Amino acid sequence: MARSRSDSPTLFDLPVRPDFQMEAGLMRDGLAPVAGLDEAGRGPLAGPVVAAAVILNQDRLPEGLDDSKRLNAQARDRLFDVILETAISVSVASLSATSIDASDILRASLEAMRRATLGLCTAPLFALADGRDVPPGLPCQARAVIKGDQRSQSIAAASIIAKVTRDRMMGRAAELAPYHGFEAHMGYGTKRHRTALTEHGAIVRLHRMSFAPLRVDAPADAETQDV
Incomplete structure:
Protein backbone atom coordinates (compact mmCIF):
# COMPACT_ATOMS: atom_id res chain seq x y z
CA MET A 1 0.00 0.00 0.00
CA ALA A 174 2.18 36.22 39.80
CA GLU A 175 1.72 39.53 41.62
CA LEU A 176 -1.90 38.61 42.37
CA ALA A 177 -1.16 35.01 43.38
CA PRO A 178 2.52 34.82 44.43
CA TYR A 179 2.16 31.38 45.98
CA HIS A 180 1.70 29.76 42.54
CA GLY A 181 5.04 31.00 41.13
CA PHE A 182 3.68 32.00 37.72
CA GLU A 183 6.68 34.25 37.09
CA ALA A 184 8.89 31.13 36.99
CA HIS A 185 6.82 28.56 35.10
CA MET A 186 4.33 30.78 33.20
CA GLY A 187 1.50 28.41 34.04
CA TYR A 188 3.09 25.22 32.71
CA GLY A 189 2.65 22.02 34.69
CA THR A 190 5.98 22.00 36.50
CA LYS A 191 6.50 20.24 39.81
CA ARG A 192 6.37 23.57 41.64
CA HIS A 193 3.09 24.49 39.97
CA ARG A 194 1.47 21.13 40.69
CA THR A 195 2.58 21.35 44.31
CA ALA A 196 1.04 24.81 44.57
CA LEU A 197 -2.20 23.45 43.12
CA THR A 198 -2.30 20.77 45.79
CA GLU A 199 -1.52 23.22 48.59
CA HIS A 200 -3.49 26.29 47.49
CA GLY A 201 -6.03 25.09 44.95
CA ALA A 202 -6.75 26.34 41.45
CA ILE A 203 -7.65 29.95 40.66
CA VAL A 204 -11.03 30.47 39.02
CA ARG A 205 -10.79 32.10 35.57
CA LEU A 206 -7.02 31.70 35.49
CA HIS A 207 -6.54 27.94 35.64
CA ARG A 208 -7.81 25.81 32.77
CA MET A 209 -10.31 23.53 34.43
CA SER A 210 -10.62 21.35 31.32
CA PHE A 211 -6.95 20.36 31.54
CA ALA A 212 -5.69 17.40 33.58
CA PRO A 213 -5.13 17.30 36.54
CA LEU A 214 -7.77 20.01 37.03
CA ARG A 215 -10.43 18.36 34.91
CA VAL A 216 -13.38 17.05 36.94
CA ASP A 217 -12.96 13.51 35.65
CA ALA A 218 -9.18 13.58 36.20
CA PRO A 219 -7.66 12.24 39.44
CA ALA A 220 -6.75 15.35 41.42
CA ASP A 221 -7.26 16.72 44.90
CA ALA A 222 -6.80 20.40 44.05
CA GLU A 223 -9.45 22.75 45.34
CA THR A 224 -10.48 25.96 43.57
CA GLN A 225 -10.41 29.53 44.77
CA ASP A 226 -11.04 32.97 43.38
CA VAL A 227 -8.70 35.97 43.51
Missing part, protein backbone atom coordinates in the same frame (compact mmCIF):
# COMPACT_ATOMS: atom_id res chain seq x y z
CA ALA A 2 1.47 3.32 -1.07
CA ARG A 3 2.05 5.91 1.62
CA SER A 4 1.53 9.60 1.04
CA ARG A 5 4.56 11.75 1.50
CA SER A 6 4.53 13.90 4.63
CA ASP A 7 4.40 17.66 4.19
CA SER A 8 6.38 18.08 7.40
CA PRO A 9 9.87 19.48 6.73
CA THR A 10 12.81 17.26 7.57
CA LEU A 11 15.72 18.45 9.66
CA PHE A 12 17.76 19.15 6.55
CA ASP A 13 14.94 21.17 4.94
CA LEU A 14 14.90 23.73 7.73
CA PRO A 15 17.11 26.82 7.43
CA VAL A 16 19.56 27.53 10.23
CA ARG A 17 17.34 30.50 11.01
CA PRO A 18 14.04 31.60 9.48
CA ASP A 19 14.30 33.68 6.33
CA PHE A 20 12.07 35.91 4.23
CA GLN A 21 11.83 33.68 1.15
CA MET A 22 8.18 32.68 1.49
CA GLU A 23 7.14 36.27 2.04
CA ALA A 24 9.23 37.51 -0.88
CA GLY A 25 7.69 34.94 -3.21
CA LEU A 26 4.16 35.91 -2.22
CA MET A 27 5.01 39.59 -2.64
CA ARG A 28 6.32 38.92 -6.16
CA ASP A 29 2.95 37.33 -6.89
CA GLY A 30 1.20 40.52 -5.86
CA LEU A 31 0.06 39.26 -2.46
CA ALA A 32 1.58 41.96 -0.27
CA PRO A 33 1.28 42.72 2.59
CA VAL A 34 2.05 39.31 4.10
CA ALA A 35 1.34 38.67 7.77
CA GLY A 36 2.94 36.05 9.99
CA LEU A 37 0.72 34.43 12.64
CA ASP A 38 1.70 32.46 15.72
CA GLU A 39 0.53 31.76 19.25
CA ALA A 40 1.97 31.10 22.68
CA GLY A 41 0.48 29.16 25.55
CA ARG A 42 -1.19 26.06 24.18
CA GLY A 43 0.28 23.72 26.78
CA PRO A 44 0.05 25.46 30.19
CA LEU A 45 -2.41 24.62 32.94
CA ALA A 46 -3.10 28.30 33.56
CA GLY A 47 -3.36 31.59 31.75
CA PRO A 48 -4.56 32.69 28.32
CA VAL A 49 -3.49 31.59 24.90
CA VAL A 50 -1.98 34.62 23.15
CA ALA A 51 -1.62 35.10 19.40
CA ALA A 52 0.19 37.72 17.38
CA ALA A 53 0.03 38.86 13.77
CA VAL A 54 3.00 40.73 12.33
CA ILE A 55 3.61 42.39 8.97
CA LEU A 56 7.33 43.00 8.67
CA ASN A 57 8.92 45.80 6.68
CA GLN A 58 11.11 44.06 4.10
CA ASP A 59 13.49 47.03 4.20
CA ARG A 60 13.89 46.88 7.99
CA LEU A 61 14.01 43.21 8.90
CA PRO A 62 15.19 42.78 12.51
CA GLU A 63 18.45 40.87 12.93
CA GLY A 64 18.34 37.67 14.97
CA LEU A 65 14.72 36.66 14.36
CA ASP A 66 14.11 33.06 15.35
CA ASP A 67 11.58 30.73 16.92
CA SER A 68 10.90 32.26 20.34
CA LYS A 69 11.58 28.89 21.99
CA ARG A 70 15.16 28.98 20.65
CA LEU A 71 15.85 32.41 22.16
CA ASN A 72 16.54 33.33 25.76
CA ALA A 73 14.38 35.85 27.61
CA GLN A 74 16.85 38.70 27.08
CA ALA A 75 16.96 38.14 23.31
CA ARG A 76 13.18 37.89 23.12
CA ASP A 77 12.73 41.16 25.02
CA ARG A 78 15.21 42.93 22.75
CA LEU A 79 13.56 41.65 19.59
CA PHE A 80 10.11 42.45 20.95
CA ASP A 81 11.07 46.14 21.06
CA VAL A 82 12.77 46.04 17.66
CA ILE A 83 9.77 44.38 16.01
CA LEU A 84 7.38 46.98 17.44
CA GLU A 85 9.69 49.74 16.21
CA THR A 86 10.28 48.46 12.67
CA ALA A 87 7.24 46.40 11.62
CA ILE A 88 4.53 47.80 9.38
CA SER A 89 1.84 46.47 11.72
CA VAL A 90 1.61 44.33 14.86
CA SER A 91 -1.51 43.00 16.55
CA VAL A 92 -2.08 40.80 19.60
CA ALA A 93 -5.17 38.92 20.77
CA SER A 94 -5.76 36.49 23.61
CA LEU A 95 -8.41 34.07 24.80
CA SER A 96 -8.81 33.43 28.50
CA ALA A 97 -8.75 30.14 30.35
CA THR A 98 -12.54 30.36 30.57
CA SER A 99 -12.81 30.63 26.78
CA ILE A 100 -10.39 27.73 26.36
CA ASP A 101 -12.50 25.58 28.71
CA ALA A 102 -15.66 26.47 26.80
CA SER A 103 -14.12 25.33 23.53
CA ASP A 104 -10.78 23.54 23.31
CA ILE A 105 -7.22 24.72 23.07
CA LEU A 106 -6.84 24.22 19.30
CA ARG A 107 -9.97 26.17 18.49
CA ALA A 108 -9.05 28.86 20.98
CA SER A 109 -5.55 29.18 19.48
CA LEU A 110 -6.91 29.51 15.95
CA GLU A 111 -9.53 32.02 17.08
CA ALA A 112 -6.86 34.11 18.79
CA MET A 113 -4.86 34.14 15.54
CA ARG A 114 -7.95 35.18 13.60
CA ARG A 115 -8.62 38.05 16.00
CA ALA A 116 -4.99 39.16 15.88
CA THR A 117 -5.14 39.26 12.08
CA LEU A 118 -8.32 41.34 12.14
CA GLY A 119 -6.61 43.74 14.54
CA LEU A 120 -3.81 44.68 12.13
CA CYS A 121 -3.97 48.35 11.14
CA THR A 122 -2.80 47.35 7.65
CA ALA A 123 -4.93 44.63 6.07
CA PRO A 124 -2.83 41.72 4.76
CA LEU A 125 -3.51 40.03 1.44
CA PHE A 126 -1.92 36.80 2.63
CA ALA A 127 -1.16 35.20 5.99
CA LEU A 128 1.37 32.53 6.93
CA ALA A 129 0.14 30.65 10.02
CA ASP A 130 2.38 28.49 12.15
CA GLY A 131 1.28 24.88 12.46
CA ARG A 132 -0.94 22.51 10.51
CA ASP A 133 -4.17 24.52 10.47
CA VAL A 134 -5.29 27.74 8.83
CA PRO A 135 -7.44 29.73 11.27
CA PRO A 136 -11.05 29.82 10.02
CA GLY A 137 -12.50 33.18 9.12
CA LEU A 138 -9.34 35.01 8.12
CA PRO A 139 -9.91 38.11 5.98
CA CYS A 140 -7.29 37.04 3.43
CA GLN A 141 -5.74 34.06 1.72
CA ALA A 142 -3.56 31.95 4.01
CA ARG A 143 -1.26 28.97 4.28
CA ALA A 144 -0.39 26.79 7.25
CA VAL A 145 3.36 26.31 7.64
CA ILE A 146 4.63 23.43 9.76
CA LYS A 147 7.49 24.64 11.96
CA GLY A 148 6.80 28.05 10.49
CA ASP A 149 8.54 29.88 13.33
CA GLN A 150 11.77 28.22 12.18
CA ARG A 151 11.16 28.91 8.48
CA SER A 152 9.49 32.30 8.13
CA GLN A 153 10.76 35.52 9.67
CA SER A 154 7.23 36.91 9.82
CA ILE A 155 6.01 33.91 11.81
CA ALA A 156 9.12 34.04 14.01
CA ALA A 157 8.39 37.69 14.76
CA ALA A 158 4.80 36.78 15.67
CA SER A 159 6.05 34.00 17.94
CA ILE A 160 8.27 36.47 19.82
CA ILE A 161 5.51 39.04 20.23
CA ALA A 162 3.06 36.39 21.45
CA LYS A 163 5.55 34.77 23.84
CA VAL A 164 6.78 38.00 25.45
CA THR A 165 3.24 39.35 25.77
CA ARG A 166 2.01 36.18 27.44
CA ASP A 167 5.02 35.99 29.78
CA ARG A 168 4.35 39.54 30.92
CA MET A 169 0.69 38.72 31.50
CA MET A 170 1.71 35.75 33.65
CA GLY A 171 4.13 38.00 35.52
CA ARG A 172 1.17 40.17 36.41
CA ALA A 173 -0.76 37.08 37.54
Whole structure:
Protein backbone atom coordinates (compact mmCIF):
# COMPACT_ATOMS: atom_id res chain seq x y z
CA MET A 1 0.00 0.00 0.00
CA ALA A 2 1.47 3.32 -1.07
CA ARG A 3 2.05 5.91 1.62
CA SER A 4 1.53 9.60 1.04
CA ARG A 5 4.56 11.75 1.50
CA SER A 6 4.53 13.90 4.63
CA ASP A 7 4.40 17.66 4.19
CA SER A 8 6.38 18.08 7.40
CA PRO A 9 9.87 19.48 6.73
CA THR A 10 12.81 17.26 7.57
CA LEU A 11 15.72 18.45 9.66
CA PHE A 12 17.76 19.15 6.55
CA ASP A 13 14.94 21.17 4.94
CA LEU A 14 14.90 23.73 7.73
CA PRO A 15 17.11 26.82 7.43
CA VAL A 16 19.56 27.53 10.23
CA ARG A 17 17.34 30.50 11.01
CA PRO A 18 14.04 31.60 9.48
CA ASP A 19 14.30 33.68 6.33
CA PHE A 20 12.07 35.91 4.23
CA GLN A 21 11.83 33.68 1.15
CA MET A 22 8.18 32.68 1.49
CA GLU A 23 7.14 36.27 2.04
CA ALA A 24 9.23 37.51 -0.88
CA GLY A 25 7.69 34.94 -3.21
CA LEU A 26 4.16 35.91 -2.22
CA MET A 27 5.01 39.59 -2.64
CA ARG A 28 6.32 38.92 -6.16
CA ASP A 29 2.95 37.33 -6.89
CA GLY A 30 1.20 40.52 -5.86
CA LEU A 31 0.06 39.26 -2.46
CA ALA A 32 1.58 41.96 -0.27
CA PRO A 33 1.28 42.72 2.59
CA VAL A 34 2.05 39.31 4.10
CA ALA A 35 1.34 38.67 7.77
CA GLY A 36 2.94 36.05 9.99
CA LEU A 37 0.72 34.43 12.64
CA ASP A 38 1.70 32.46 15.72
CA GLU A 39 0.53 31.76 19.25
CA ALA A 40 1.97 31.10 22.68
CA GLY A 41 0.48 29.16 25.55
CA ARG A 42 -1.19 26.06 24.18
CA GLY A 43 0.28 23.72 26.78
CA PRO A 44 0.05 25.46 30.19
CA LEU A 45 -2.41 24.62 32.94
CA ALA A 46 -3.10 28.30 33.56
CA GLY A 47 -3.36 31.59 31.75
CA PRO A 48 -4.56 32.69 28.32
CA VAL A 49 -3.49 31.59 24.90
CA VAL A 50 -1.98 34.62 23.15
CA ALA A 51 -1.62 35.10 19.40
CA ALA A 52 0.19 37.72 17.38
CA ALA A 53 0.03 38.86 13.77
CA VAL A 54 3.00 40.73 12.33
CA ILE A 55 3.61 42.39 8.97
CA LEU A 56 7.33 43.00 8.67
CA ASN A 57 8.92 45.80 6.68
CA GLN A 58 11.11 44.06 4.10
CA ASP A 59 13.49 47.03 4.20
CA ARG A 60 13.89 46.88 7.99
CA LEU A 61 14.01 43.21 8.90
CA PRO A 62 15.19 42.78 12.51
CA GLU A 63 18.45 40.87 12.93
CA GLY A 64 18.34 37.67 14.97
CA LEU A 65 14.72 36.66 14.36
CA ASP A 66 14.11 33.06 15.35
CA ASP A 67 11.58 30.73 16.92
CA SER A 68 10.90 32.26 20.34
CA LYS A 69 11.58 28.89 21.99
CA ARG A 70 15.16 28.98 20.65
CA LEU A 71 15.85 32.41 22.16
CA ASN A 72 16.54 33.33 25.76
CA ALA A 73 14.38 35.85 27.61
CA GLN A 74 16.85 38.70 27.08
CA ALA A 75 16.96 38.14 23.31
CA ARG A 76 13.18 37.89 23.12
CA ASP A 77 12.73 41.16 25.02
CA ARG A 78 15.21 42.93 22.75
CA LEU A 79 13.56 41.65 19.59
CA PHE A 80 10.11 42.45 20.95
CA ASP A 81 11.07 46.14 21.06
CA VAL A 82 12.77 46.04 17.66
CA ILE A 83 9.77 44.38 16.01
CA LEU A 84 7.38 46.98 17.44
CA GLU A 85 9.69 49.74 16.21
CA THR A 86 10.28 48.46 12.67
CA ALA A 87 7.24 46.40 11.62
CA ILE A 88 4.53 47.80 9.38
CA SER A 89 1.84 46.47 11.72
CA VAL A 90 1.61 44.33 14.86
CA SER A 91 -1.51 43.00 16.55
CA VAL A 92 -2.08 40.80 19.60
CA ALA A 93 -5.17 38.92 20.77
CA SER A 94 -5.76 36.49 23.61
CA LEU A 95 -8.41 34.07 24.80
CA SER A 96 -8.81 33.43 28.50
CA ALA A 97 -8.75 30.14 30.35
CA THR A 98 -12.54 30.36 30.57
CA SER A 99 -12.81 30.63 26.78
CA ILE A 100 -10.39 27.73 26.36
CA ASP A 101 -12.50 25.58 28.71
CA ALA A 102 -15.66 26.47 26.80
CA SER A 103 -14.12 25.33 23.53
CA ASP A 104 -10.78 23.54 23.31
CA ILE A 105 -7.22 24.72 23.07
CA LEU A 106 -6.84 24.22 19.30
CA ARG A 107 -9.97 26.17 18.49
CA ALA A 108 -9.05 28.86 20.98
CA SER A 109 -5.55 29.18 19.48
CA LEU A 110 -6.91 29.51 15.95
CA GLU A 111 -9.53 32.02 17.08
CA ALA A 112 -6.86 34.11 18.79
CA MET A 113 -4.86 34.14 15.54
CA ARG A 114 -7.95 35.18 13.60
CA ARG A 115 -8.62 38.05 16.00
CA ALA A 116 -4.99 39.16 15.88
CA THR A 117 -5.14 39.26 12.08
CA LEU A 118 -8.32 41.34 12.14
CA GLY A 119 -6.61 43.74 14.54
CA LEU A 120 -3.81 44.68 12.13
CA CYS A 121 -3.97 48.35 11.14
CA THR A 122 -2.80 47.35 7.65
CA ALA A 123 -4.93 44.63 6.07
CA PRO A 124 -2.83 41.72 4.76
CA LEU A 125 -3.51 40.03 1.44
CA PHE A 126 -1.92 36.80 2.63
CA ALA A 127 -1.16 35.20 5.99
CA LEU A 128 1.37 32.53 6.93
CA ALA A 129 0.14 30.65 10.02
CA ASP A 130 2.38 28.49 12.15
CA GLY A 131 1.28 24.88 12.46
CA ARG A 132 -0.94 22.51 10.51
CA ASP A 133 -4.17 24.52 10.47
CA VAL A 134 -5.29 27.74 8.83
CA PRO A 135 -7.44 29.73 11.27
CA PRO A 136 -11.05 29.82 10.02
CA GLY A 137 -12.50 33.18 9.12
CA LEU A 138 -9.34 35.01 8.12
CA PRO A 139 -9.91 38.11 5.98
CA CYS A 140 -7.29 37.04 3.43
CA GLN A 141 -5.74 34.06 1.72
CA ALA A 142 -3.56 31.95 4.01
CA ARG A 143 -1.26 28.97 4.28
CA ALA A 144 -0.39 26.79 7.25
CA VAL A 145 3.36 26.31 7.64
CA ILE A 146 4.63 23.43 9.76
CA LYS A 147 7.49 24.64 11.96
CA GLY A 148 6.80 28.05 10.49
CA ASP A 149 8.54 29.88 13.33
CA GLN A 150 11.77 28.22 12.18
CA ARG A 151 11.16 28.91 8.48
CA SER A 152 9.49 32.30 8.13
CA GLN A 153 10.76 35.52 9.67
CA SER A 154 7.23 36.91 9.82
CA ILE A 155 6.01 33.91 11.81
CA ALA A 156 9.12 34.04 14.01
CA ALA A 157 8.39 37.69 14.76
CA ALA A 158 4.80 36.78 15.67
CA SER A 159 6.05 34.00 17.94
CA ILE A 160 8.27 36.47 19.82
CA ILE A 161 5.51 39.04 20.23
CA ALA A 162 3.06 36.39 21.45
CA LYS A 163 5.55 34.77 23.84
CA VAL A 164 6.78 38.00 25.45
CA THR A 165 3.24 39.35 25.77
CA ARG A 166 2.01 36.18 27.44
CA ASP A 167 5.02 35.99 29.78
CA ARG A 168 4.35 39.54 30.92
CA MET A 169 0.69 38.72 31.50
CA MET A 170 1.71 35.75 33.65
CA GLY A 171 4.13 38.00 35.52
CA ARG A 172 1.17 40.17 36.41
CA ALA A 173 -0.76 37.08 37.54
CA ALA A 174 2.18 36.22 39.80
CA GLU A 175 1.72 39.53 41.62
CA LEU A 176 -1.90 38.61 42.37
CA ALA A 177 -1.16 35.01 43.38
CA PRO A 178 2.52 34.82 44.43
CA TYR A 179 2.16 31.38 45.98
CA HIS A 180 1.70 29.76 42.54
CA GLY A 181 5.04 31.00 41.13
CA PHE A 182 3.68 32.00 37.72
CA GLU A 183 6.68 34.25 37.09
CA ALA A 184 8.89 31.13 36.99
CA HIS A 185 6.82 28.56 35.10
CA MET A 186 4.33 30.78 33.20
CA GLY A 187 1.50 28.41 34.04
CA TYR A 188 3.09 25.22 32.71
CA GLY A 189 2.65 22.02 34.69
CA THR A 190 5.98 22.00 36.50
CA LYS A 191 6.50 20.24 39.81
CA ARG A 192 6.37 23.57 41.64
CA HIS A 193 3.09 24.49 39.97
CA ARG A 194 1.47 21.13 40.69
CA THR A 195 2.58 21.35 44.31
CA ALA A 196 1.04 24.81 44.57
CA LEU A 197 -2.20 23.45 43.12
CA THR A 198 -2.30 20.77 45.79
CA GLU A 199 -1.52 23.22 48.59
CA HIS A 200 -3.49 26.29 47.49
CA GLY A 201 -6.03 25.09 44.95
CA ALA A 202 -6.75 26.34 41.45
CA ILE A 203 -7.65 29.95 40.66
CA VAL A 204 -11.03 30.47 39.02
CA ARG A 205 -10.79 32.10 35.57
CA LEU A 206 -7.02 31.70 35.49
CA HIS A 207 -6.54 27.94 35.64
CA ARG A 208 -7.81 25.81 32.77
CA MET A 209 -10.31 23.53 34.43
CA SER A 210 -10.62 21.35 31.32
CA PHE A 211 -6.95 20.36 31.54
CA ALA A 212 -5.69 17.40 33.58
CA PRO A 213 -5.13 17.30 36.54
CA LEU A 214 -7.77 20.01 37.03
CA ARG A 215 -10.43 18.36 34.91
CA VAL A 216 -13.38 17.05 36.94
CA ASP A 217 -12.96 13.51 35.65
CA ALA A 218 -9.18 13.58 36.20
CA PRO A 219 -7.66 12.24 39.44
CA ALA A 220 -6.75 15.35 41.42
CA ASP A 221 -7.26 16.72 44.90
CA ALA A 222 -6.80 20.40 44.05
CA GLU A 223 -9.45 22.75 45.34
CA THR A 224 -10.48 25.96 43.57
CA GLN A 225 -10.41 29.53 44.77
CA ASP A 226 -11.04 32.97 43.38
CA VAL A 227 -8.70 35.97 43.51
